[in-house]
Amino acid sequence: MEILQYLFDGFTVALEPMNIFWVTLGGALGTIIGMLPGLGPATGVAVLLPLTFTMGPTAALITMCGVYYGAMFGGSRSSILINTPGDGAAIAATFDGYPMTLNGRAEAALAMSAIASFIGGTIATIIMVFVAQPVAKFALKFGPAEYFLLMVFALSATASMSKGNVIKGFISMILGLMISTVGIDAQSGVTRFTFGILELQGGIDFLVVIIAMYALGEVFSTFQSLKEGKKKMQTKFGRIWITKEDWKRCFWPIIRSTPLGFFIGALPGAGGTMASLMAYNNEKQLAKNPDDFGKGEIIGLAAPEAANNASSVGALIPMLTLGIPGSGTTAVMMGALLMLGLQPGPLLFQQHPDVAWGLIASMFIGNIVLAVINIPMAGGLVRLLAIPPRILYPIVLGLAFVGCYAISNSVIDFYLLVIFGLVGYFMHQAKIPTAPLILAVIVGNSMEQSFRQALTISNGSFAIFSKSTVSMVLIVLTIISIGYPFLKDMRKKKATENA
């Protein structure tokens, strides 16, 4: 019952009027950014970071979570209405959501996606209440060797699970680690890779890299689509709600997809995209008429939406309890927390229970707020989709520069912003995933430090990395995560050869 007491305390924090205000503001702004094609939760959190700089850690975390959720809710608005997913995780919502709009059922689609997201998010938060503390307690036993291996596992899983070429995922990861080695080495005082530039001695700020990749890089990539004409969009809606029959049919798919989404979200590397696609395929296999999927079947919208939001809650688990983000968005949030002087990880729950539990409680409230924003107010909000991206994208650029200056108070970072923005664009073109790089930039330093701490403890013997059971499990998991995609490739090749 200790947990319920903590949760109750958390609610007293989350229900403070200012915190409710922040979660609402974050949710609304996040929804808007999430609706923009190409810009997802990671960009939303990155661009809106400066808002949180003057807040306390609790308020900052609550606001960022609002943005994160909002972007998840918002991403599917544009999927449903204009067949353009706001981000990868909203792709599954185009499969049946857009056909529903074409069939004249846009209202039901918008309502169902919000309801499914709400239920998915709320149930996932309940699971989190019971999972977070035990995981954090377990992680307290980790020494530097275990931590190093845990980070290796998180990074390699993220790299190998990213779409396309696995090697490109690893290249992205190493590039990120390389960026993190710039600056004065904390243990020996040696200056590394600063090229004589004084400003680089403190290292490259990961927030600058994040904003560059997610704001500039993504906007550069969307420049391509600017020339295309604007898509026509339905702007007049009836009552945005669902029928009783819709509800009955979707109830179990939503309940089934939620734990699936939560679990996948909590795995490093696998995120909302994978969760929602898996939920979609699951329901398609379970359905009586699988042929209806893709033609406006409401279950095909409800299931992935529930899984998607559940996975966004699950993704917070490794970040909050272990201090190791498993996705781009949670990496950005962790970066912001570090800047506020708060180290996420097992100690967070011991030393700052008000922050940890305030956040969890605010997730319940955030879900309610977003359901309100996205159902009764959806008609007005989606009108923003009618504002041409040609105006919105330059504004995102402007926000990126303001945010960058707010971080460091130095224009030197503007140049870094442009350079990494171009790197991000090039990676996008070369189909190199950016999430492993972002993760690596954030954990890079502590990864190297714990590697060296472990070696110092063992007097330079590498045996320390295989001493404990936890280490062995992590090593095995790492090998599996690296080997799995290759195995899958080989099996595919065999299957095509046999066919």
Added chain:
Amino acid sequence: MNLSALTAVLTLVIGIIYSIQSYNLPRATIGSPMAPVYFPLGLGVLMAIFGIILLTQSVKRGDFKGMDNKEKGLTYTGKLIAYTCFVSIIYALIFEEAGFVISTILFLGSILFVVNGKDQWKTNTIVAVSFSLGIYIVFSKMLGIILPPLPFLYI
């Protein structure tokens, strides 16, 4: 040479240069002299290995045969990106001297003029001015994040 071949070459080159640079890092004066070197050196070597793997894949696919002719000159996107970067550098140069509001109006305005079109100059101006003023008021006056003030007036 197409993009994936270029990626392979770049990966290899970055790997090699980074490895050499890591090896040439100054040695630590306290503790093990090689301690600050191991980690980056490992990264560089791994990067180079991945570069070689990508390169062999590229060669097998025949990425190097036949030059792409369509990449003559910059595409529309390329030009837009080059322009944005140019404007951003000018922005960085004048940001502290001209103050946030003026420099941002110029920055956003010049991007909007190209991205959104000259005929929309009214919208562009309104957006650029209201964004700059709005952000300045919210950040400097409400959030307490200091942005460079207007020159001479200091407001």
